[in-house]
Amino acid sequence: MSNPETILVERRGHVARITLNRPERLNSFTRAMHAELRDALAGLGxxxxxxxxxxxxxxCAGQDLNDRAVTPGQAVDLGETVAxxxxxxxxxxxxxxxxxxxxVNGVAAGAGANIALACDIVVAAISARFIQSxxxxxxxxDSGGSWHLPRLVGQARALGLALAGEPLSAERAAEWGLIWKAVDDAALDGEVDALAERLAALPPLGLAAIKRIVRTSWQRGLDEELDLQRDEMRRLGFTEDYREGVAAFLEKRPPLFTGR
Structure with missing residues (x-):
């Protein structure tokens, strides 16, 4: 990726930190910003x-309406932007x-809120707000909102959030199970960095399997899920990382996982 302007990418060991970088517009998205983020996510190495x-x-405040050049009386194909x-x-x-x-360091509104909900773990500053605007x-x-909301908080709360569009505090979002955790603003960096480092030190194949199986579990019945669990345990049990984890436990030493 060359000369990114609307996002920043920082690498620290095995952790990639991607920052939406249009603070003057509350990091609302333009077409260029989508392209740069797409390149960053494709180049994680x-x-x-x-x-x-x-x-x-x-x-993130979602879509930058100025970037769509919407003018009064003029139709615009929002489906094209979504697709x-x-x-x-x-x-x-x-x-x-x-x-x-x-x-989530501050307001997350519209598609910006739903980008956060599409991530695997959400840690928010106590001052942050989530708004389905x-x-x-x-x-x-859109941006997955109508799918994630009822699965995370139930239909009643999903409809309340979507219809009324009232801001939801990070603390209430955590209480409802919409996000993983709300922490004091001053503790946000330490909490996220510690979590990222902890995950980066775990077996990557296992983490990928957890993410995949949990995210797709809605598609399966119990019997199918049990069969898939059997197959995944068999596959992961043959990995070098599993053997390393067992050896490290028995030898009372820190494990070193390689993703193999």
Whole structure:
């Protein structure tokens, strides 16, 4: 990826930190920003964990309406924007083998909120807010919102959030199970960094399998799930990382996992 402007990518060991970098617009997305993020997610290399966050005082305010050049009285094909940009992003976040941590440092609104919910673990600053701001524009929660919301908090709360569009505090979001954890603003960096380092030190094949099996469990009945668990345990039991984990435990030493 050459000369990124709207995102920043930082590598620290096996952790890739991607920062949405349009703080003056609350990191709202343009077509160029989608392209740069797409390149960054396609070029993770040997990163074992991804941290996604926003620059400045917000996480992401969703779509930059100025970038769509909407003018009064002029029709615009929103489906084209969703198909071209938002849907591929949500599918990529779900399909990456690496765990993706959303570090929500401030407001997450519209598609920005749903990008966070599409990540695997969401850690938010206590001052952050999640807003499903679609109803005010006569729209529906896209970017996976209508799928994730009822699965995370149930239909009643999903409908309340989507219809009323009221801001939800990070603390309440954690209480409802919408996100993993809300922490004091000053503790956000330490919490996310420690979590990322902990995950990066675990067996990557196992983490990828956990992510895949949990995310796809909605598609299967119990009998099918049990059969898949058997197959995955068999596959992972033959890996070098499993043997290393057992040896390290028995030898009372730190394990060194290689992803093989």
């Amino acid at each position: 040997d990163a074992r964990v991804v941290v996604l966050t926003g620059a400045g005082r917000g996480f 071209e940009s938002w849907n591929p992003l949500i599918r990529t976040l779900a399909g990456l083998p690496q765990p993706v941590i959303a570090r 679609f109803s005010a524009l006569g729209l529906i929660p």
